Amino acid sequence: MKYPDEYGRFGEFGGKYVPETLMKPLYELEEALKDALSDSSFQQQYHQMLQKYSGRPTALTFADQLTKHVGGANIFLKREDLNHTGAHKINNAIGQALLSKRMGKKKLIAETGAGQHGVASATVAAKFGMDCKVFMGEEDIDRQRLNVFRMQLLGAEVVPVTSGNKTLKDAVNEAIRYWVQHCEDHFYLMGSAVGPHPYPMMVREFQRIIGDEAKEQFFNEFGKLPDVVIACVGGGSNAIGMFTPFLEEDVKLIGVEAGGKGVETGEHAATITKGTKGVIHGSMTYLLQNQYGEIIEPYSISAGLDYPGVGPEHAYLAKIGRVVYESVTDEEAILALETLAKTEGILAAIESAHAVAKGIEIAKTLSNEQSILICLSGRGDKDVHTLMKTKGGVENGF
Amino acid sequence: MKYPDEYGRFGEFGGKYVPETLMKPLYELEEALKDALSDSSFQQQYHQMLQKYSGRPTALTFADQLTKHVGGANIFLKREDLNHTGAHKINNAIGQALLSKRMGKKKLIAETGAGQHGVASATVAAKFGMDCKVFMGEEDIDRQRLNVFRMQLLGAEVVPVTSGNKTLKDAVNEAIRYWVQHCEDHFYLMGSAVGPHPYPMMVREFQRIIGDEAKEQFFNEFGKLPDVVIACVGGGSNAIGMFTPFLEEDVKLIGVEAGGKGVETGEHAATITKGTKGVIHGSMTYLLQNQYGEIIEPYSISAGLDYPGVGPEHAYLAKIGRVVYESVTDEEAILALETLAKTEGILAAIESAHAVAKGIEIAKTLSNEQSILICLSGRGDKDVHTLMKTKGGVENGF
Amino acid sequence: MVSNKSMFQQFDKLFIPFITAGDPNEELTIDLALILEKCGASAIELGVPYSDPLADGPVIQQASIRARRNGMNIEKAMELAYKMKERGLKIPIILFTYFNPVLQLGEKYFFTLMEKNRLEGLLIPDLPFEESGWMRKKCDEHGIYFISMVAPTSYNRIKKIAENAAGFLYCVSSLGVTGERQSFDERVSDFISHVKKYAEVPVAVGFGISSNEHVKKFFKISDGVVVGSAIVKQIEKLIPLLTNANTKQSGLQEFERFIHGLLH
């Protein structure tokens, strides 16, 4: 990989826009990461955990019924929903927790929105016998009581965040504030490919297992690569993990952002599609902001995509045109989720359903000689409440 | 396997205690099953689905932290929780649905208690493009709205059962009644190793993948077999699946029943421990009944173990002493669930936590040269509501 | 030895009504049985209420619930048969029960009760041919008719079942559980005549027979009918009348009229 450069820049994006206090911890992290990634015993530990704890490799499923239903290209799903705790988030959490352990830090800090990364962090903290503090906006705590309880059950402390809008972006702020104060013995386990260098790179390296596996599985079965690869983009960790091994291949890559109620309504989280360049959470990237650089609260029905920024590598890939970023509305995502459930018996996370929606749309335009590979980043069990509300629930015979 | 015999009997247990109308469908099923099991293309289809759809093989996880915490034997977990839809139930649902398809029947009937088998059935029905009717007691529908919604989302019809106590046992009755009327073009997809022959045998054959894999994984890693194998027993499908390949080995086998509020209180589901011989749902086995042979409603905090009967093969294995059946109370199971969550980062189904509780108890009595293999039959996401209620919820700082 | 023997002198137009023991109460069950005899019943099928009657439709399930609420159980149901005979019932009584209650009484005690309570027949809907060998033998030894059933799905099982039948052969009209049906499949006549080829005992048709029209149809093509849900439903309807001392008689009369209407 030619980037990030030594400053952690992906072209004009990335970098380390953080208080001076964090510079040393970030350099230390960078060193430790470099060292770990080139150490085969670390790599082995990481892969063993993925395999024996999280259940990797995850399946590559041919969505034969969906393909038949849609008509067009063959649709394949990379089944990150089959991971322990139900999403790709655990890949990264395992990697970072192992690194933290290696650095001698036994206290984890994490932020969470809907709770998925919080649960993943609490999970690895338990498995590695570490402390874990999860920062979570008060609003989100209210909306996601089950996940809060899951984290507590796993032994983590959920710290309510009352600053700002009391949602994910504020949880990140608060986690960073806490980290600044406790950086000497705490490890900040960031949940997506965002934040200051080396986080975007580190998360990419711990998530590229998705793409590495999928590429190999597909090639072994068909002797070629898929024509199109699609993933949803919140902070961008599952997408960068999926895309990385395909970047230098002749494969079309599509990142799907949350279009919310429509990108023209202002109520969306389509950061690349509609955002502008700026700094958020320590990184230069695209974000949703007003003319004064104040961050605008995003909106999406899927809590995991509801983030006003995006990983800097995605900003770069968008800028150079290597990856196309498009958006899918709440409604389109829910429809895709239903279609996938009814045709394939797979209940996708609403986040992942955004990628499925785009996949269905693209499949129609291709021939049955072509193939689309979609990253099914997580399962939808966590979303059943939201879906019930949206669809009017059992009472309405749905 | 020496049994069941041609009448479907495991010693004095099993058989086909059903209305005459069902005899032919059962014989047909038996034929079709025999034919399928000896057909390598069927076997291949089944194994492909398990691998590429459900994500098998499931991991064998060394519970190092739990082992350390408990002190004593090494504890290993067979991770059925990592299956698609979150439990071992899908192994059987895939097998039976494939068989149904092979028999040209495109309509599935299933019963469900908590909804796990209902979801598994709805899932395979969607994936194979079949119709699916899930019978579910009205009481259970009320308690398990999320799972009801999941089934509906997957395209299944959930049929409320208002007869009897409106719980699982009545759902089975009603499913059988419906099947009697529609046996010509419907396939009854039974969710556990219960019911008339050939169901107990069929479910065993479709679940023994658990034990086959675990045995091989363990042997490949350690060159020997575990000393003790433990599984929870509701109807007994995960247990029989786990035990089967170990039956002729020098391995201690323990089935764990739901002790509810204590087997001496009468509020339990410890069918083998406390039940007597009789006929339930077409099979001679142990069950909870009064002196007139009327079935007593069982009790357990875990919906999946809350069944008044047990698979006839377990009754047989208990009788001949090959498997020891013990019970674990609600309280012990919840404690084990919490311990596992905090030490291993794994949220087990309350059903599976019964096996974990017994495993912890036994581990203490063994040396660190010995090993215990526990079937972690499913994940606990479905139980978070119940746990919250039990523990008093987020508010109580839990 | 009762196998291969009819339990009836007469060999056709058999009317075998089903009632649930203890529904709406013990005394009324006897009253109703006596009226059924008066109306021409050839035997009474006396149903033991059960917690899990999986061969029954909603009407008989409800009767089971009512009777169990009144404390009815298999022992009391058998004693009720005795009381019917005491009150003068002449026609045979067939105990209709699921297998598990029988099992729990134990072989010896069960047959003691059967004999003591003067029960002539036994019908166990969840004990098919393969599972009933031992029970058929025991019944035979005790001079009790073990009633066998054949269903539209029985096919090549028919011969074996029919040849071993005792009392009468219960021919299930159609797929499904007990309960009224609007109409019957065309194939039912073929099925019945096929069954009759092998049966040495009378062949009575049951499941869903609920109108005079049905009765007439089956009297023509078989040796008799078993009527369950239609009668039980009528009883359910008459409960308010029957259980009030002032109106009981008119309730019984109404019942008699209903049965008469069904048959003639």
Next chain:
Amino acid sequence: MVSNKSMFQQFDKLFIPFITAGDPNEELTIDLALILEKCGASAIELGVPYSDPLADGPVIQQASIRARRNGMNIEKAMELAYKMKERGLKIPIILFTYFNPVLQLGEKYFFTLMEKNRLEGLLIPDLPFEESGWMRKKCDEHGIYFISMVAPTSYNRIKKIAENAAGFLYCVSSLGVTGERQSFDERVSDFISHVKKYAEVPVAVGFGISSNEHVKKFFKISDGVVVGSAIVKQIEKLIPLLTNANTKQSGLQEFERFIHGLLH
């Protein structure tokens, strides 16, 4: 060229107070700045309220919220500096802002506003040395002091940062965000003297300084102090007095007494 130059004539006992622009309102921010000057402030750090002030503790976050509610933003904050000077403020004003608002104004417009509004210094807490090369250069070109920070975790970065400092060097007292602290780590003295070895500009200590005792301590071992949260908290307390025309004067007097008490 301002780099390596102090922005102060005097080189010790520097008192650099922080206030948030527009808290509680524009006019009062000016009033408070004038009092701070009167009490001996060497410069004013004028904070631009921001939506995501991740280097700030709860006190300054709250001030940001109050100011943003009043419609304050980076442009208005810069204009406010101009108004302060118009109202007679003589000491330099340092704009304290997160990087993103600067970025959004664009280089050209930002520096136009800096000059037009007579701002002498710039402090961007989330623009560390490696990311600020270009900004330091631009500031230098425009004669604006770009204030650098060193922290207890800076170690071998101190030399490089100190040698390139302009105006004064902001020495972060301890780990953490802005906000009052009860006491300071023993190691802070070593840290400061280490920093002073490399700095050609004055070294002022900030983060957590909130009492006369703290001020005295740091006046002894460094060239000055930056006081933020303690002042902002006092302002918050005085809001009821300050925003009522009848009590405003006594509020300002109270503020003056507070600052005096802090320093003497």
